[in-house]
Each structure stands twice: as C-alpha cells, then as structure tokens.
Amino acid sequence: MEEWKQQLQNSINTLDRLKSIINVTPEEEKAITTLGTKWGTSPYFASLMDRDDPNCPIRRQVLPSMAEKVNQYGIDDYLIWKENREDVRPDSIARQYRDRVAFTVTQVCVNYCRHCFRKELVVDGDLQLRMDVEEGLAWIREHKEIRDVLITGGDPFVLSDEKIEYIIRKLREINHLEMIRFGTRAPIVLPQRITSGLQKILEVYHRVPIWINTQCNHPKEITDQTAEAVFKLLKCGINVGNQAVLLKGINDDIETFKELHQKLLRVRIRPYYLFYCEPAPGIDHFRTPVEKGAELIRDAIRGHTTGLAQPMYVIATNIGKIPLMPDYYICEKNEKEYTLKNYEGITTRWPNIPE
Numbered sequence: 001m002e003e004w005k006q007q008l009q010n011s012i013n014t015l016d017r018l019k020s021i022i023n024v025t026p027e028e029e030k031a032i033t034t035l036g037t038k039w040g041t042s043p044y045f046a047s048l049m050d051r052d053d054p055n056c057p058i059r060r061q062v063l064p065s066m067a068e069k070v071n072q073y074g075i076d077d078y079l080i081w082k083e084n085r086e087d088v089r090p091d092s093i094a095r096q097y098r099d100r101v102a103f104t105v106t107q108v109c110v111n112y113c114r115h116c117f118r119k120e121l122v123v124d125g126d127l128q129l130r131m132d133v134e135e136g137l138a139w140i141r142e143h144k145e146i147r148d149v150l151i152t153g154g155d156p157f158v159l160s161d162e163k164i165e166y167i168i169r170k171l172r173e174i175n176h177l178e179m180i181r182f183g184t185r186a187p188i189v190l191p192q193r194i195t196s197g198l199q200k201i202l203e204v205y206h207r208v209p210i211w212i213n214t215q216c217n218h219p220k221e222i223t224d225q226t227a228e229a230v231f232k233l234l235k236c237g238i239n240v241g242n243q244a245v246l247l248k249g250i251n252d253d254i255e256t257f258k259e260l261h262q263k264l265l266r267v268r269i270r271p272y273y274l275f276y277c278e279p280a281p282g283i284d285h286f287r288t289p290v291e292k293g294a295e296l297i298r299d300a301i302r303g304h305t306t307g308l309a310q311p312m313y314v315i316a317t318n319i320g321k322i323p324l325m326p327d328y329y330i331c332e333k334n335e336k337e338y339t340l341k342n343y344e345g346i347t348t349r350w351p352n353i354p355e
C-alpha cells in the first residue's frame, strides 16, 4: 500500500494512538472525550507535535480544546451566511464572485484543523451538504461566466488518483474554464500524498493550468518532506502558494510570523494570503483583533525581509475578500508633494503629479 494511504489508515484519531505519541493533558483528554467533535491527523503531522507542551503550535491546531464550547463572537450558521448558500445552486458550489467558484468535492480532511472556518461542515458535522461532483460539474458547464474553479473540501487530495484525474479531465473539457485551483493542506499535513502517480496526473500539459494553495501557519510545520513535496509539484508545472490563518498564540508574534514567511520561501512556497480567523462558531480563542495582521506585515515583513515573503492580509467575508494591508506610508500630501514613510519610520518626499 502506498505510504499516504497507510498514513490515512493509521490516522491519529483515538486517545490510545494519541497517548503513544504525546503526554495528553487532563484538559485535552476532557475535550476529546466530552466534545463529541471530529478530530485527527496523519501520524506524520502528529510526529511534529511537542510531546509535553500543550501550547505547541501544531498540537493546538490538531487537538480539540474545551475553549471550543465558548462562542461569544462566532456567527451561527456561519457557512450558510458566508458562502451565500441561500441562493439556488448545488451544495458543492460556493459563490462570492461572478467569474469564479469554490467546488467542494469532499468533506474529509487529513487534519481536522481546530480553527477551520468550515468547522460546522467538516469538523462538527452540524451542517450536512450534498457533495455531488456530477451536479457541480453540470452547474459549472452551464455557467459560461465561470473562468476559474477552486477545488476544495475538506481536502481534495484525500481523493484517489482516479477521482482527482476524473475531476481535472471533466473540468478541462469545459471550454470557458481558464484555470483550476486546488486548496489542499496535503503538502503540509501529508506530503507523502505527492506521489509519482499523482505527478503523472498533474504534469500533463493543457491550456488550462493548475495552481495549488496550501495552508501552513507555523514554521514548525515545514520539514524536508514538505520541501520535497513542493519541489515535485513545481516539476509538474504547478505553483504552490500559502494561505496562512492568523492564529492567536500560534503565529501572531513578530519573530514567528517572519520565520514562517521566510521558511515558506526556502521550500519554494509563495506566501499568498494571510486570512483573518473567521467568526465561525467555537473558535473565539484563535482570534486576534483585526488590526493584528496588518501590524505583523508592517513590523515583521515589509522592508524587514524579501518582498516575496509578503502575503496579502484579508478578511474573507460573505461579500468577498476585503484587503487590510498596513497603511502607514503616506504621512502628508499637498498640491506639490507627498511625504512618505518607510518601514524604519524615515520619511522622504515624492512629487505629486496632477491627473
């Protein structure tokens, strides 16, 4: 059996298996045994957890916490509201923009991230949707304005090679499609998934390119195996971007944030987005003030390191993504000139050109 399948088969999703890897705290055990929430991860990702520290950034993303019972700021029925699901469409199609959609093809994940904005659907199972691939394909075929499809889940890379090949092939038969994207945490939580079989499926040249965005939130998640998986994807002509989530106590300090984005570039992953942690129910404990992400980009990245390391900070809302980048650089403006400030607080002047 291929290694990635063994990893999934031996998923760390029982207390006994977990106890063979880390020293589980009474608080963690209580959350696992009383919350009734889906949890689990691959043995590979679990091996990156600190054995003793419950504040380990990977452990906090993997293990349920009693804090998930608190919901002061989360929005009930969040996903229905966020993905405009009152509109008549197949369950598998989420739409916020005219020319692109998210196509949800599975509810299964490798790692059931505690901060997931799709928690109601993927983790808690409060929301039941019908993930009918054929229905989704038919809808995309009929909507000629759609030029870009994001295949998402769950994690679409838990599907078999055959299923992935089928979805790509069917989408590529649709003339109005210009690009296909995958949203998958596989390069981070299951790098073994990038097999030569999958490479063969992905590397076929076609006018419709494939892009991949993954999610990595802490430098500890990046290993030699991550680097190898990403390199294999690049060899197939596929660029890999990162969509980090801003998580309190995990990546909201300057040093970690900078190291994360530098390390992503070291393994050839291009930082793409930094998402504000969305107001899905039960994840208040991961959320920072909204300004935090812009402050981190200002204080850790912009001017402080390679420009390619800079993600776009956004809030993903029901009306689309709203950028929230730092806004410190125009100090003054008059008819003749601007006064501009750099990352060190030093100012300079720049001519103001009339329209």
Ligand code: SF4
Residues within 6 Å of the ligand: 108, 109, 110, 111, 112, 113, 114, 115, 116, 117, 118, 119, 122, 123, 153, 154, 155, 185
């Ligand atoms: S992999 Fe994505 S969809 Fe799955 S639990 Fe994590 S954030 Fe949610």
